[in-house]
Amino acid sequence: MERNDSVLSKDTFLKGALILTVAGIVVKIIGSVNRILLSRLLGGEGVGLYQMAYPIYLLALSISSAGIPVAISIIVAEKLARGDYRGAGRVFRISLGVLAVTGLLFTFVLYYGAGWLIEHHFVRDARAYYAIAALAPAIFFVTVLSSYRGYFQGLQMMTPTAVSQIFEQLFRVITMIAFAYILLPQGLEFAAAGASFGAGPGAVAGLMVLLYFYWRHKPGFTHKMKMQPPLPQESGIRIISRIVKLALPVSLANIMLPVVSNIDLLIVPARLEVAGYSVEQATELFGYLTGMAVPLVNLATILTASLAASLVPAVSEAYTLGNKQLIYQRIATAMRISNLITIPSFVGMWLLATPISLLLYGTPNAGTSIAILAVGIVLLGMHQVTTGVLQGLGHTAIPVINMGISAIGKIIMSWVLTAVPALGIMGAAWATVADFGVAALLNIFFVYRYVGFSLNLNDTCKALAASAVMGVAVLLSYDAIMSHLLHNSLATLGSIVVGGTVFGVVLLLIGGIEVRDIEQLPRIGGKLAAVLTKLRLLRR
Template sequence: MSKDTFLKGAFILTLAGVVVKIIGSVNRILLSRLLGGEGIGLYQMAYPIYLLALSISSAGIPVAISIIVAEKVALADFRGANRVFRISLGLLTITGIVFTFLLYFGAGWLVENQFVRDPRAYYAIAALAPAIFFVTILSSYRGYFQGLQMMTPTAVSQIFEQLVRVVTMVFLAFYLLPLGLEYAAAGASFGAGPGALAGLLVLMYYYWRYGTALNAKIAMQPIIKQEASGKIILRIIKLALPVSLANIMLPIVSSIDLLIVPARLENAGYTVGQATELFGYLTGMAIALINVPTILTGSLASSLVPAVSEAFTLRDHKRICQRTAMAMRFANLITIPSFVGMCLLATPISQMLYGTPNAGVPIAILSGGVIMLGMHQITTGVLQGLGYTAIPLINMTISAAVKIVMSWTLTAIPAFGIKGAAWATNVDFALAALLNMYFVYRYVGFRINAQDTIKAITAAIIMGAIVLLTYDAVMLKTLHNTMATLVSVCIGGIVYSIVLLLLGGIEQQDIEKLPKIGSKLAHLLGKIGILRK
């Protein structure tokens, strides 16, 4: 029953995140073609409810459980760690049942009181009820395994959950479509339930698989006085609530953007249609794209929470600094070249992915936010691991308030327009990250390593120059934007990696920590002579 190393766990979660994103993208394409605009509209009226449940259960609760479990494990109190899991499982089972019945019987109330405008969406909302139950229980298992710093169960369960969900959604939507769009949309919504159940069964299997080793550790440990159940429950709530609220803030800020940006664009002189189109370029295309590089930084943050919590419990300040530095360095190694690449190829990428060059300007502006967004995720993980879960929430609230003021002001200025809204989003990311950095420095004493950052920046600048030259050369020869963009991105990635290795920005121990291929790759690069020990 060996736990994953900090970086190995992050890479495992990253791989799972990429697979889940790919499956989700295929699902959106199939479902859109199957249901059409009207059917997707019915489905989207119910889907935010599932997202709300998911944001609470997959963010706040697992983080809280993982922090407490990591503390217990650090003190070799495996009985206490298992007790935290069992108490949380019992609590969340009751919570899941309550919210499942509330949603099922409340679906009609939502329609009758015009919170949901189309009465046909009733079936799609009611069909989500089973998912709420399974997703809530699922969060307890994920928090427990993450607290043990075992990320493989969470990663495998995420993949199975998404796969079963998508297959069920598409099958039921296709099977029920002859009965009417409302039933097809309900079938698509119902798919979330079997998906969550599949993920839960995977985690239950891992719990059974490691049960013998866990019971052996519990049997060997001396009797330790355990915390009262009520105290554990209160601590879970205290830790989970700020994280859940922070996660809910993202859709809230998006909703505020919906109210502010199009209206202020109209004040800047755009028509309603033009304002809607520009808003789509910003939120539906540019923001969706800049979230892609942060799959790794999000995984690093998830892996960082129990790792920091364990070190904090043992009062091992040096290990906290080491893990924070390692996470921040890897975040910069990913986000800095992502910023350069997206900024330089913004318009070609927009044309390749979305079939229009018009999202290029928002993508170019928001690309700078990638670095700050990654920094914000890492620092949030550190603060949560230290038990300061409320601080990132407060910082997000402050930065969101500043963003609202800037969006309101800049978007209405004709010279800025949608660019003003993009810059306001950048300021939001930057302010939240810098506020978090202040508190990380205050509690940990951590500062970003300037030497490592300069190496990453140098490699990214060289990569950028090669990317531009490659794009122009391939475009001149083939006149095919997609081909030129893909070739440029691939060559840019290779150039960045080689330059970084030559500069000593990646060391042997970094490569060795990669799962499966790390040791062999490090040995090969060492033989060539381009890897620093």
């Protein structure tokens, strides 16, 4: 059931995912520039002070607001599916009030708790006090911001969220660098505090963008509220209860991620020493895995993370309408798109692991970790998409439980495999892949249980076949360019371009891309689909 009225201007979930993906890439580029500039300005010591404060801020933010946007988007999508515009507006207003209170509460907790953290030596360097206190105001604005984002995602309008993410990151980086530069003469601790303070103005900028979109769409939405027939409304207590019930598991999942990372920090280096490595070697290998290989896997799954976010309200809407066929169709489309992105990414990163390591990090030594974690790209993509499906169905606790089970398995495997001299850091990498795999398989089981969905082997085989041909082209092109130019960077970039082109062409020839996939691309989709159909590369 699609609503084409101007008040909603609803995106299809695939178009919404692409919008969020583009925003995610832009945000990561801005963030990369920020890390470079901040490192040069503050040096290792100053960045260290900043990094002592930032995880505490993220933890406070996770407790105060994480999971709320998902909960709001589920309930708002459910209300709109029933034509209850008053109910959707009421959910937003109540959630906004609750989040404003919790945001203000945690702002004061972090500001006044900064001294306590220093006094009790939870933060070892007393100079980090200023950086922690400077982050406190951002919690209120980011928490309020999350309510607006959840509301727009429930409307299946991803553009406001995407634009606000870009503006938030841009203003955050500008103010971080500016304040750090201005305060540097006062001392390194004040410069680090200036960098921390940038999170506040960034959140205000993102909030201003969302307020603009809100007021722009409010008249049409208000008209819809007035025109709808009388419908029974949930009480405020009931709405708050539902938000908490849906949001709490998502918040636990967000908290679990840094917890597992910290467990890795405790286990992997220590077990590498048991395997026979020195402290310095263990630290170096741990850096290759967590600081170089893991970010590449996360980069390769930006689209699948966006698909998951876009799927939540789309599945919730279809589930509310009782349209199982639409749920199945949306899951199938998301999984097919996920495989079309993650399978070739896995093959390319696996084959070019060492050249990519040399290109990005100036060392070939991260190649082994990158090659192993490349396998996890497909599994992580499946996990993200199925998590979005289960959340959209209202089963937000299931992905968290599955993550907990997979994390226990990861800890056991890391403890055992990393200490094996023949494996070392490869054991830790395989444990991470197993973590992704177990979580994905458990999610897939529950999606099948609730919806009856299973992977389409025909579509998956087409993606595998195109990726195999692409892999041959990647190896041949890399060897050819290297033999003539002897330049790794040009050979790596050139072979990636060749591989991507070959993958796309082969996929078109074997019918792995459908007309509707192309048509849903923003702006150019319709024209591009028409051209490819005319050339008989696409079939209707």
